Amino acid sequence: MKSNQSDFIAIYNQYKVLVYNVALHYLQNVEDAEEITQDVFVQVHNSLDSFKENSSLKTWIYRITINKSLDFIKHKNSVKRFFIFGKKSENESELNNISTFEHPGIALENKENAAILFKVINELTENQKTAFILSKLDGLSNTEISEIMNVSISSVESLVFRAKTTLKEKLRNKFENYRKK
């Protein structure tokens, strides 16, 4: 595939919404999602010649976006860990999470509950998080997810099931905490 400018513009126009929204699901912050979108398309531009077409372009772009988002989170967490010496109380960090939560795709009336949901999604393991986001928020089929994550369909089913179970468990604990307040 030749990486000429018109090809790249066509790819950008076709996949910009996909990349931006996946990044938003992972990061829940407009600025961070924009940064990831830039990183993804710069890499797509630079690696287009070496794209081997073993997978579809969509799958390849999904993988780049997911990897960039996960790396970004890891980097952000390591910076946070470096600067924050004292651990914040759970209430404080939760309030902080809700106030910094920014996902323009979510209706205003659901914002508070969605912030709670994303807080617990962020506590899932990377694989469970990816499977849940792609399945429940991006609406992909298990076959598509298995191709993107390079795992079997039954593994995807199991990851989504475990993610849901963990989320329910964590939300149950949250509810008890809310009741105590």
Next chain:
Amino acid sequence: MEREDFINKVLSSTNGITKVIPNDAIFLKIEKRIDETTISLRTIWLVAASIVILISFNIMLLNGKSNSNESEIASLEHSINKSNQLYK
């Protein structure tokens, strides 16, 4: 019951999530970053090419010098041989 309501409410808070269209300015930023990487790559190639040219000039110069030295010695030998001829 109250607990289950809370869980269901939170879990369904992303129902009807809409796709967000990114800002048009992102593409300009991407183009700028691509241009920057292209320029730096071009610079790297230019520097590499200049080094290669410089080295080859040096090699050529050294070769030329040793050749001229050899020819000088040869002509000297020739003249000595001629002038030192004792018997004709």
